[in-house]
Amino acid sequence: MIFRHRILLYNHCKSVNNSKYCNVELNFSLKRIHNTIQNVFYKVGYFCLSLPIISSISSIIQTFVLIILSYGEVPTHLSYIMDGNRRFAKSINQPLKNGHEIGSTSLLQIIHFAKTVGVKHLSVYAFSIENFNRTEKEVQLLMDLLVEKLTDLSQKIADRSNNKHEIFKGIQIKVVGDLSYLSTEVTSKIKEIEKRTTISDPSNVFFNLYICCPYTSRNEIFHSIKANIKAKKQQGDTYDISESSLEREMCLSKYIPTCDYLIRTSGATRFSDYLMWQSHNQCSFVFSDTFWPDYGFRGFVKNMLSYSYFKSLYSWNKVEAFAFKKHSCLLASQLAKVETLKYSVFDSRILEKQIFFPVKIITRALHSGRNNVFYEDLKMAPKAVSIIERN
Template sequence: MVSAKKNINSRPVSSSSSINVSDSSVLIETLVLDDKQQHFKNHVSSLRLRASDAPSSSTISAGAKEQKAEGNNHKNVSLAPSSASSKLDDKFLYTKRYEQVKISFSWHILKTKFIYYVLSLGLVCKIMYYVQNFFINILKVGKIPTHVSFIMDGNRRYAKKLRLPIASGHNAGSLTLYAMVYICKRIGVKALSVYAFSIENFNRSKEEVDTLMALLVQRLDEFVKHTIDEKDQLYGCSIKIIGDRSYFTQDIKRKIERVEKSSAKDHCDFTLYVCCPYTSRNEIYHSLKKNVEKVIEHELEINDIGESTLTNNMFYQQGDDYCVNKCDLLIRTSGHTRLSDYMAWQSHENSTIVFSPTLWPDFTFTEVFFIMFKWSFFATLQQIKVPFTLHSSLYGHFQYLLFYSKSPLKRQNNVSLESLPAPPKSLSIVERN
């Protein structure tokens, strides 16, 4: 298991290996095994120290007799046994807690070792890789969302569930983000945005905020290395940091600017938008402020301010051939059914919002496939204009396929005249003998 950990730590996410396209939860559990072991050792040592500080029952009675013989007052005599008995109760609680942690940790290690051993087999990795490619090709038959966004929620609960430090939960969540980036890139998504850090998260403890900022810079540097590696699947991709950077320190600002400059591409087929620190209210405020400044500087008339001018001044920018100011599919993990002040402007028009009960570190390819398959199914129905109402039945659909289509097995694209592009103004024909 030690050799397995070293191999994975040397390559957090590899494009040539199938570990990056396998079950991301297994990769996470293996990579944070060191944190679990260290946390477990520290916890056990603290339990032993506290238990050793508790005196035995014979020592308690002897101490009480000595205090009574020396003529101590009644108050001191009554306090000595109660204090010692509380220590004995603490010793019992520490011992019980030690047994619970030991059982939970041992079972998790055995499960992680077994799953990682199965995935380390070359044949299993190849099978999983081809199975994922098969399901990805199924998604590509239908419509693919252009802009997908994730609200990465559940890192802290994931750490508490496994009795780990909070930092280990955030580290596990960052590894899941790596897996989702590769999966979305392979599916054909043009833009992927993630809610990494809210402005309200600065109200958390300074230690957790510093840990998140350090982890952000570390993962951004690793992502840039993948974008400049010609053998990597993320080669040629771009990354942009979205949010109010006034909350950052000067050192973090310089590092973020360096990362964006290193991954800046004029034309790229995939862009990762990291929202940090970000809220929708702050984004709308900045857009309004820019429009007012343009009016003051006589660059814009006040009557020209509208929906389009507000949209163009948002943190999100227009892509080469798509608009990232419109979110097609928004997914929030961990079971909470709220947006938490995220993408209120971008998810207003024909956007699908999905709330998954799975914690973000446990989010896998299977979850993404079923969510996108459902989205693609209904989006394709709307695109080909098949009669689909709440009152229609399965019999009606079969009747439509049998009597109104030429072949039930042949896919047909019903095209209306309004959807066709305008005819060319001029046409040139060259005849060759």
């Protein structure tokens, strides 16, 4: 099984790294020497990774790690806010289009990683309704790129003759959002893509990919309420507007009602009106500092390990609480020993105080005075702040 996965992942790693290498142009600028150096390192790095020997070694390592992760706790529904394409392009002195191109290649990587570890549903925030406020040229670029990449992916999924495309077997693509914002041509192509990847037998569906475009939670909830009011007028008192009826009419909730793990890249710490309804129940949130085009195997493994660790810890605490209720005669001294042992091993705050906090102090001392901040450059204080108290 590992050998078969390794061959598939080898072809995938090689094509992904080749694509990233080809989408980076060598641009030299003396005015932006730092970006020029990053540009060269990025180009050389992905050239090396696309070499057959290195691709073979990395595919063996990646396959081994992914198979190990598949035996642990993994989210059923994993979601990404793919942010940072434009800032990534600027950081390596590239045109805007190249940043989006490399970002689409990163999505192909994550699809394969998620499918290999056992994630059943992957949703990505591809285009917000608010993004229509961008320039017409950029919006057209994003729409063309979306249709091009999804068409290419759907052809690979539908291709049964080529063994190289076996990693995409059993994937269904659904474009979720308010399609009325899109042109007739784009909408027809999207429906064709969905039709091509639709699998009639549910037992043959191994993975669902949801592309949220154009989408916002406010728009989704608004249309759900509107549909429920319309049904109420038609059916009268026989129709009851409830939480489940609202959920049935939502774009994404009709396929998968909840989200287990939501990750946003690029360092921004906001939701941008994404999956506000679906992330209400036991959803874990992560805000990664990595730009989306740079998000790859290391970032994915780190996030999956974090999810598996805290999910297992949460399950263990529930079992421990149940055992305490069942055996309430346990001595207080024994309970104190259990608590001390548990927190000495698992509590990350102790590790932070003993190891990471001194490292932070040393780092700040070394870098003190290098990043001067002026009062005029500070952002305005927020008008309202929300605080969640956790026991």
